[in-house]
Amino acid sequence: MRYAAVVAGKGESVLTKLEAVWPWLPAGLAVVASGVVLVTLPVPWRRRALALVGVGIAAAVYRSAVPGVVLLHAAVFLVAAWLGRLPVGEPGTTGLRLVVARVAMVLLAVGAYAGRAAGVTAWRFPFAGLEWAPIYLDVLMFARLEALLWELGVGRVVRVTPGEMLTWSALPFTLMGPLLRFSDWQRQSEAGAPGAGDLLAAARVGLLGAAQVAGVVAMAALHAALMPAAGVRLPLVLRMAEWFGFGPWSFYLGASGYANLAVAAAACVGIRVPPMFDRPFGRPNLSAFWAHWNIPVTFFVRDVLFYQRWGFGRGDVYLSVVAIFLVIGLWHSGHPYWAIWGLLHGAGFCVYVAYTRRLRAGDVFAVRMQAVVPGRVLTYVFVCGAWMAPPQILRIVARL
Amino acid sequence: METRDEGTGAKVGEVFRQVLRLDPVGAGSDLRLGGHPSWDSVAHIDLVLALERAFGIAFSTVEIPDLDSFDRIVSAVGRKLAARAAP
Numbered sequence: 001m002r003y004a005a006v007v008a009g010k011g012e013s014v015l016t017k018l019e020a021v022w023p024w025l026p027a028g029l030a031v032v033a034s035g036v037v038l039v040t041l042p043v044p045w046r047r048r049a050l051a052l053v054g055v056g057i058a059a060a061v062y063r064s065a066v067p068g069v070v071l072l073h074a075a076v077f078l079v080a081a082w083l084g085r086l087p088v089g090e091p092g093t094t095g096l097r098l099v100v101a102r103v104a105m106v107l108l109a110v111g112a113y114a115g116r117a118a119g120v121t122a123w124r125f126p127f128a129g130l131e132w133a134p135i136y137l138d139v140l141m142f143a144r145l146e147a148l149l150w151e152l153g154v155g156r157v158v159r160v161t162p163g164e165m166l167t168w169s170a171l172p173f174t175l176m177g178p179l180l181r182f183s184d185w186q187r188q189s190e191a192g193a194p195g196a197g198d199l200l201a202a203a204r205v206g207l208l209g210a211a212q213v214a215g216v217v218a219m220a221a222l223h224a225a226l227m228p229a230a231g232v233r234l235p236l237v238l239r240m241a242e243w244f245g246f247g248p249w250s251f252y253l254g255a256s257g258y259a260n261l262a263v264a265a266a267a268c269v270g271i272r273v274p275p276m277f278d279r280p281f282g283r284p285n286l287s288a289f290w291a292h293w294n295i296p297v298t299f300f301v302r303d304v305l306f307y308q309r310w311g312f313g314r315g316d317v318y319l320s321v322v323a324i325f326l327v328i329g330l331w332h333s334g335h336p337y338w339a340i341w342g343l344l345h346g347a348g349f350c351v352y353v354a355y356t357r358r359l360r361a362g363d364v365f366a367v368r369m370q371a372v373v374p375g376r377v378l379t380y381v382f383v384c385g386a387w388m389a390p391p392q393i394l395r396i397v398a399r400l
Numbered sequence: 401m402e403t404r405d406e407g408t409g410a411k412v413g414e415v416f417r418q419v420l421r422l423d424p425v426g427a428g429s430d431l432r433l434g435g436h437p438s439w440d441s442v443a444h445i446d447l448v449l450a451l452e453r454a455f456g457i458a459f460s461t462v463e464i465p466d467l468d469s470f471d472r473i474v475s476a477v478g479r480k481l482a483a484r485a486a487p
Contacts, residue, residue: 098462154462287440302441303465317445353442360421360443 021220021250022213024258027176030057031258034172035206035265043193046269051163054170061175064124068136069169076145077165079104083152084159101153105146112137116334139331140177140297147300148182156183164189173262178276180296185271194270202267209260212253219250243388244381252277255294281383284375286345286352289383301328317353322346340390348382408481409474411454416470419443419450424470433468451477457484 019025089095124131151157259276266273280293305324329342358366416424420438457480
């Protein structure tokens with residue numbers, strides 16, 4: 001419906017229409033612009049220009065939220081600087097550094113959630129004719145800062161300098177992902193100039209990203225042509241097309257398109273950024289889907305939460321699974337939709353864990369199921385269903 | 401004569417075969433977590449628990465993500481055993 005209204009809308013600029021169907025437009029333009037600037041500069045200037053370009057782009061993307069972004073990063077930097085002074089523990093030990101990092105991570109998470117619930121993030125103060133946000137935290141920034149604290153705690157990052165923090169916070173390919181881990185940036189910050197292979201890879205990934213964004217626009221046009229006007233109840237076939245086609249694919253192509261443009265921009269300065277998506281749809285099971293969906297965030301949460309033992313000697317994988325997906329759900333937003341979405345994925349993943357354990361143990365029933373159940377179809381239907389089901393569940397709960 | 405590292409590697413390989421139904425030597429020396437359908441994050445948990453039982457050692461939660469290849473696991477187990485044997 002949204003597409004139909006937007007594509008048919010008259011008097012709106014092309015950019016407005018494009019942003020309505022591709023919400024990553026500001027960040028996408030930022031990475032494309034930075035890629036063009038970086039690749040056209042002489043090689044010795046590229047690194048220095050990166051910081052400058054990054055700060056400019058961060059200001060353009062965050063706009064009135066800049067004071068909030070700066071304040072939050074300054075606060076986290078103070079904690080990071082303190083962590084950097086504590087000794088790195090022996091491998092596998094839980095030293096003071098890790099304890100402090102964990103406390104800081106919990107405080108940041110609780111503060112973010114409570115602040116959002118209390119409406120603190122909506123505060124504005126007027127200055128120089130503009131309404132500025134003194135506190136700002138988006139979901140990817142939250143993940144990035146949590147990842148930084150974690151890496152400092154476990155010693156993957158020993159210390160952070162103010163210059164590194166400033167550059168990393170404002171890199172065009174960290175603002176909306178996919179460069180989540182500070183260690184990935186720090187390790188490469190002194191890397192040499194990009195080779196011909198890097199630039200070729202940048203062109204290939206950039207073209208793929210552009211094609212994916214074009215796919216989103218094409219889907220929006222097709223959606224506008226197929227769907228009836230707003231307020232009309234959709235027939236089943238169109239609802240199925242919405243749930244299992246337009247909805248999931250437009251989001252995936254939009255996010256993956258942006259991420260690939262960001263990967264290309266990073267390659268222009270010889271920085272290798274991990275992919276954000278790797279053909280997640282059509283994977284044979286939920287584990288494989290998650291291993292290829294929003295990869296930096298998934299792997300970070302896996303390392304920090306999934307491998308936790310929660311105080312049990314043997315660990316409880318089912319408890320970890322439910323906790324991890326509930327946290328991922330609430331990471332998106334505190335709305336009950338995301339809590340239900342997380343619990344659905346948690347339940348689905350628990351079924352997968354139980355099944356795969358029986359399969360590995362040679363259980364006859366599990367082996368038969370493997371031969372009969374079409375895993376790729378089931379996984380796709382489940383993933384799409386988990387996006388579609390929460391509103392229906394909330395409606396049923398409200399009736400009860 | 402079999403060295404201690406070879407002995408550890410063979411025993412780790414046996415745990416791989418039992419838990420993942422996967423022969424680490426047959427799968428190639430670059431076998432990595434996520435690089436084979438049998439070795440996903442769920443199987444990784446079971447693998448770590450089985451290694452702890454087999455060798456009488458314990459990995460902390462911050463070590464588990466680093467155990468992402470057969471070679472790294474053999475090295476980590478070897479280090480734990482050496483630390484335990486040290487006076």
